[in-house]
Amino acid sequence: MIRTATDTDWAQIWPFLQETVQAGETYAYPLDLTPEAGRRLWMQAPPGRTAVLVEDGEVLGSATMGPNRPGRGSHVGTASFLVAPAARGRGVGRALGEHVVQWHRDQGFRAIQFNAVVETNTAAVRLWRALGFRIVGTVPEAFDSAAHGLVGLHVMHLPLDAGD
Template identity: 75%
Template structure:
């Protein structure tokens, strides 16, 4: 993702956060605050998937924890509402898994997949992730109330 991409990511980033179903970011963030939270500095990176000049989605990836936890990666994904159902999430997910392998990570851990985000859970499971735990009532979904956050894991050494 380049500096020029953020203004094309920000509208769907804000829309997804404000929907209150998948991310626990504060609702009152400015564009610059949101960009600082979303973009990953090296050794991580943030990417966009675009088609014909339109940004369809974005992913951020890198170490899940610093220091002695840096051998396990993590990632986050957002897909524009206009691009849903077109395989954008899968393409971003496949890219993220390949990137983590190329960078020598031993695993990928998703710390907080909202359990009612059925499309994301199914996608990650189809890419080999498994649920290793649930934090009960850890997310306040606008539609469903208090729901669990799944911790998902992919062993890259298997």
């Protein structure tokens, strides 16, 4: 089940957000991120939204979604995703990705733009391409991967308007 995250979900989201940040492969968040700072980054207020995928009361993944930019850029959405390490490879990311795309469509967004998909995160790149996103550019050496050193960040885009 995918639903809007509540404050009580944070206790389950924080451990895998922290683990993901510490792994140093996908998010350019501070390594000294505190639970409260993490909450401010992850738990979105309207017009954004944070969702969780829950199975048997356990949060297996989470996604944030909403406008990429305010004002005159607010017709383009963006999103971020986390999957609990124990739930990886079970379709959680795909289910959240499909949910986010539909949410943006339902909210009337014209497109979705991912600003920073680490090029060595091949599972994410493969998933976003399978959902129709394309790489519109790569910023060279913009991410310092713990395992690979300096690698590029892809900007990925999915049009949502009637002509998509």
